[in-house]
Amino acid sequence: MGESGGEGRAVARFVERHRLPGLVDVHTHFMPERVLRKVWAYFDAVGPLTGTEWPITYREEESRRVELLREFGVVAYTSMLYPHKAGMAEWLNGWAARFAARTPRCLHTATFFPEPGVETYVRRALDDGARVFKAHVQVGGYDPCDPLLDPVWGVLAEARVPVVTHCGSGPAPGKHTGPEPVARVLARHPRLPIVVAHMGMPEYGEFLDLAERYPEVRLDTTMAFTDFAERISPFPAAERARLADLGDRVLFGSDFPNIPYPYVHQLEVIERLGLGSDWVRAVCHGNGAALFRLG
Template structure:
């Protein structure tokens, strides 16, 4: 049995043991191949930047990645993609719309960037074209979520009720506008925004849990949190586990597939060993995302 077969069997055994029909992963990456190759190159060189060796476990072509994800029993997933400069977002949105059209089990994903030339226009076009989720990467994009150029974008997405998965925590390396303070100011203006804090907000876990407690629209995804890899450099505070239970209806499974340095099932086992029970796991791995996305 090769490693893919073992991975598949392990993942399927996990969700079948919970009595689920499969799992929903709100944080997976599909993007144009030339863009993804640059992302992989970044991780290949991440050691000098972050002090971490970061091998890509699922470095495959697109068709192979899709086949593997489906074999795991992932019923719905996303194509998280993000610009790092002006002029990229509209092009990425066009690619993502085409991807969602040919890959119907992928939630139609879109993105944005603070730019004078039409951010509100292309976000509105993406919404009208059926986008189900947006990605905002404050670390890579290097922008303030409170940039006035984005104000109409946030307002539009809050009104439409479309979730935005946002890398806003300062891990694995801080950005100029990461951390809870910029997002707190954003939520104060747009309290109905459906904001999904990527990576549980690591390393500012407690602060982002506090924002989730204050704003009913805020959710957190589990991407890379609680795994051996992440616990080695930014462990989740043991004293905060009870808050995970209290917010169990607003935590969503995310993995970062394919850009993870360990087997997919390890993320699931990391959640299981929190000891919060099968009902919590069923909600996190399926029910919460099913309710959010319909």
């Protein structure tokens, strides 16, 4: 469990050092309680996949998790949620819409799955005000090039609504993870605003290539550069200069609450990259504020 007092002060010092108006966190998880419990059970057992234990630092009640983000100075965040089978996504979208309505700093988040009717409920979520979508290729076990999803990618590209996509092969590869399936989607929908979760871990270089090729491709920092991730999938030092060049397309993400270290650690390792305070301000606030058109 997190002891927020000292950590809150540490986050506040980070915010002050970089003259930030607050943090925009593009990758936080809120979902129905019984679904979240199953996610936590997965992480409790994930050691055999990664060879490393994965304790949940913020295994708190929902109201406390919301309060913690407020204490950390997060001015906008998401409720990343995702189905692992057909028939779940529309129900999850209903829950997420209600959560965003009662949680002022949460961006209305939605999701989808390759199934009949997917375009209809994605359009309905957009009409209801969804501002960001989550696609989890690894957990869903689906091919992003599935013909059922082609109209969905087109709708999101037209609406200019970003989709945070777990498409890299970390922490364990899936049948359709890696850069190739996403590259095929982008070839058909070059204006699709994809945010590659976890910097594309562990295929960092290949996803940076996609960001250089497609101006609407972004990457979130979620877990990347942390001591935990560096033991499993280290970010190549040779690629660091490309992070500076793509500074307007890197977004802060934390994976809160499902992280095996304190929230402030993700901020400290972004700072530790040594790319300068302007870069840190853009990553931790400016880029997200621009993407989501925050006032």
